[in-house]
Amino acid sequence: MAGATHVLPRAWPRTTAWRRRGFRRAVTFYLLISPWLLGFVLLGAVPLAGAFVMSFTNYDGLNLDYVRFVGTDNYARAFGDSDAQYALGRTLLLMAVVVPVGLALQLALALMVNQPIRFSNVFRTIFYLPYVIPVVAAVWIWKIFVDPTGGLVNAAAGAVFPEANWRLLVEYPTAVLAVLTIWGAAGGGMVVFLAGLQGIPAEYREAAMIDGASRAQVTRYITLPLLTPVIFFNLVTGIIVALQILVQPMLLSPGILGLNPGTVPPRDNYLYAVHAYIEIFTKQLFGYGSALLWLLFAVVLGLTLLLFKTSRRWVFYGVEP
Amino acid sequence: MAVRRRSLAPAEMGLRYGPVVLAAAVFALPIFWLLVTSLKRQSEYASSLLPSALEWANYALAVELANFVHFATNSLILSTTYAVLAVFVSALVGYGFARHRAPGHSKLFVLVIATWMVPNLVLFVPQFVLFARLGLTDTYWPWILWGLSGSPFAIFLFRQFFATFPRELDDAAEVDGAGPLRIFLQIYLPNAGPAIAASAIFMFLWVWGDWLYPALLLRQDNATLAVRMANAYVDPHGNPLQTVTMAGVVLYVLPLIVFFAFAQRYIVRGIVTTGIKG
Numbered sequence: 196m197a198g199a200t201h202v203l204p205r206a207w208p209r210t211t212a213w214r215r216r217g218f219r220r221a222v223t224f225y226l227l228i229s230p231w232l233l234g235f236v237l238l239g240a241v242p243l244a245g246a247f248v249m250s251f252t253n254y255d256g257l258n259l260d261y262v263r264f265v266g267t268d269n270y271a272r273a274f275g276d277s278d279a280q281y282a283l284g285r286t287l288l289l290m291a292v293v294v295p296v297g298l299a300l301q302l303a304l305a306l307m308v309n310q311p312i313r314f315s316n317v318f319r320t321i322f323y324l325p326y327v328i329p330v331v332a333a334v335w336i337w338k339i340f341v342d343p344t345g346g347l348v349n350a351a352a353g354a355v356f357p358e359a360n361w362r363l364l365v366e367y368p369t370a371v372l373a374v375l376t377i378w379g380a381a382g383g384g385m386v387v388f389l390a391g392l393q394g395i396p397a398e399y400r401e402a403a404m405i406d407g408a409s410r411a412q413v414t415r416y417i418t419l420p421l422l423t424p425v426i427f428f429n430l431v432t433g434i435i436v437a438l439q440i441l442v443q444p445m446l447l448s449p450g451i452l453g454l455n456p457g458t459v460p461p462r463d464n465y466l467y468a469v470h471a472y473i474e475i476f477t478k479q480l481f482g483y484g485s486a487l488l489w490l491l492f493a494v495v496l497g498l499t500l501l502l503f504k505t506s507r508r509w510v511f512y513g514v515e516p
Numbered sequence: 517m518a519v520r521r522r523s524l525a526p527a528e529m530g531l532r533y534g535p536v537v538l539a540a541a542v543f544a545l546p547i548f549w550l551l552v553t554s555l556k557r558q559s560e561y562a563s564s565l566l567p568s569a570l571e572w573a574n575y576a577l578a579v580e581l582a583n584f585v586h587f588a589t590n591s592l593i594l595s596t597t598y599a600v601l602a603v604f605v606s607a608l609v610g611y612g613f614a615r616h617r618a619p620g621h622s623k624l625f626v627l628v629i630a631t632w633m634v635p636n637l638v639l640f641v642p643q644f645v646l647f648a649r650l651g652l653t654d655t656y657w658p659w660i661l662w663g664l665s666g667s668p669f670a671i672f673l674f675r676q677f678f679a680t681f682p683r684e685l686d687d688a689a690e691v692d693g694a695g696p697l698r699i700f701l702q703i704y705l706p707n708a709g710p711a712i713a714a715s716a717i718f719m720f721l722w723v724w725g726d727w728l729y730p731a732l733l734l735r736q737d738n739a740t741l742a743v744r745m746a747n748a749y750v751d752p753h754g755n756p757l758q759t760v761t762m763a764g765v766v767l768y769v770l771p772l773i774v775f776f777a778f779a780q781r782y783i784v785r786g787i788v789t790t791g792i793k794g
Contacts, residue, residue, distance in 0.1 A: 220618060223696050227612030228624065230605045234665015239631055242642035249642065256645065307536040320777065321540045324547065327776050329725030331742045332769045335761060339553055340546045344562035345758055347549045378543065439635050442728050446746055468637055475641060476732065488638045495635055 250485035257479065269486035279487060282470040283494075289373060289466065290437040297377045298429055301384030302422075306414065308385070309392045319385075326382030334446040337375045338364065364447070369463045372444055380436070384429045391425035392418070423510045431502055438495050441468035467491055554762035558751075561758050571759065578764035581749050581757075584741075591724055591741040594659055599719040601663025602670060603712055609666050610674025611700045615686065625675070632668040644732060654735045659723065670715040677711040678704055717779050721772060741768055 225232070250269055254262050273279055308318050325333065341348045341363040352359040363371055395418060403413050419426075444464035460469055471491065475484030554574055556567040578584060613625055647658050681704065689699045705712075723740070730740045745768050749760040 220616060222618075224612055224616035224618035224621065227616060227696065227700075228609045230664055231609040231628070231666045231671060232624070234661070235627065235631065238643060238646075238661060238665055239634075239639065242646050243634075243639065245645065246638065246642035249645070256648070303535075304539060307539065310532055310536075312532060312536065318536055318540050321544050323776070324773065325543065327721065327772050328547075328769055329721075329727070329742055329772070331725075331727050331745050332765045335745070335765045336546045336550045339758060339762060340549050342758070345553060345556075347545065350565050378546070381543070435633065435635070439637060441637065446727070471637065481641070481645065485641060488635070488641060492635055492638050495633075499633070 246485050247489065249482055250489050252482045254482040254485075255479045256475070256481040265482070269483045270490070272483060273486050273490055278465070279467070279470055282465050282467040285369070285463065285465060286438060286440070286467040289369060289376075289440065290434060292373050293376050293380075293437050294430065294433045296373075297380055297384065297433060298426065300377060300381055301429065302388055302426070304381060304385040305388030305392055306418075309389060319389075322385055323382035325379050328379070330379075330442050331446060333375060333379050334443060337371060337378075338447070341371055365461070367463075368444075368447065368461045372440075372447060372464055375443060375447070376437070376440065380433070384433070387429055388422070388425055391422050395421050420511045424512060427502070427506050427510045431499055434498055434502070435495055438491065438498075439468050440466055441472055444469055445472070550762050550765060553759055554766050556759045558757055558759045574760050574763035575767065577757075577760050578749065578767060581760065582744055582764055584744075584764065584767065587739070587741040587744040590738060594656055594730075594740055595720045595723040597656065598659045598663045598723045599716050601660065602667045602719045603716045605664060605666040606670035606715060607674045607705055607708060607712065608700060610671045611678050611704050613671065613675040614678035614681075615683075616696065628668050628671050632672075640729070647733065653733050654738065656738075658729070658733055667715070667719060670719065673715055674708065674711055677708060681707070713779060717775065720775075724772065 251264055251266060252262050253265050304322050308315050308322070312318070328336070340346050341361075343349050343360055343362050348363065349359065349361055352361055399417050399421070400413050403417050408416070444460040444466055447464065448460045459465070459473065467487075468491070471484050471487040474480045474487060552566060553561070555570045555572070556564070556574075557569075557571045558574075560568060613621070613628075643658070644653075647653050652658055652661075685703050686699055689703060694702070725742060726740075727742045727746060731743050731746070734740070734743070736743075745764060749757040749764060751757055
């Protein structure tokens, strides 16, 4: 705006009026967003810059007297840290299970409750409920559900195979973690899919039906392609969340039923974020832990960018309502 | 549609209702088991499948043993404070983005979305160091500061919501001499009911349900219910009381479920409003 007034020959009173108005408008805008901007600088940009600097030091989180720069030692150490590599492997494995299975389930649930069925609100609420349940409660629910002594899973298994005594949390902790995660996230993804489904004009499907398409064909060739932007959104957020899973495995650790929330999870559930958490808050290695977290951020960013690159091939943005 | 529904063949009825009923049963089973366990006597926890009599005393015990009211009050104060501050500030900032232009406008909005993408822990660790340096650990100040800077999700939601308002309202108010703040307070905010409800619920739920931040930032006694509930209820010998724990978990979750039963339509509308579809 200001640039244009320089180029065009105009009477000066009008120019200053314009400028003054533009200036006032800019001030208004910046005043209105100032709480967020201030928060972004003080609680976002400054701490992030601090964390970046911290990742090149030996900071222990306590006092600054012994802090010194260690160059890229923390990063070099992270690449040689067998625990970090193992944890990253477990995290990627969990992600590879939880994200596709979760996505398919969310889509299936949304398609099911989007049909003209009775009590569809009740079904929606049931599927959404686990998403609302806080993580501490969800972990307790699953701990008791799969508990060898008082759990329903073992009681049911015992009815089929007498002598069944599955100690799922000890023998297959990652399976429990995966089911817990999928169960907890399903409702959130379902609602986003539902919003997407309801954004597809009914005429498209009706037109295809009139042309003789079966219901399965309509889903496959009309609904799914139009839903790819939503699938993409849920895929990206699902991956970002899955790579950072921390609290569930911490609280799912055995011990006297979570009596000691600081205990280390079983080896199978030793995820990357858990490793970083333990290095930082248990071992007080703030510098090294920060380096681990920046590497996680790099992985998250890399995967997201990769997905955005591939999205041109399969995400369909063609429809204007 | 009603006519067609009545004339459905049994096979089609089975196809339409079978999977959804099955899925609902699987989803509800762990929650059902939570309720069942919370009503068993501790002595029959391992031995019998269903309670012989409904042991409501577990709930009284859960309240008493955990100092439940104290921690529930902490949770309520912290969640409400954060939700009120974050919703109000986010609405104001969202209004700014929706209705006012200035150089840097679109870049700043991209920044709002970008902060949404940064992994929580990457941001939290340096914030933790900052709060510790400032002596704000063990206090509720971190949540007040978070609230005062708004939430990227809610800012986005309000921006999308306010962008649909007719501009003539602003013009009319401006002619009457109202400034931007008055326009926001008297026109935009009072008409933002659904967006306020949807974001308030999410903000409240975030604090009520979060375990990590209160566990790291607060003391044992001023922490929230989530932190308290992470520890098991035990008898004087240190043996876990699973039935009482489940009663405590029910009491911890119940307010949210009641809340959501009433607010379900706002949530869906809120998500539709953000226009995630892209």
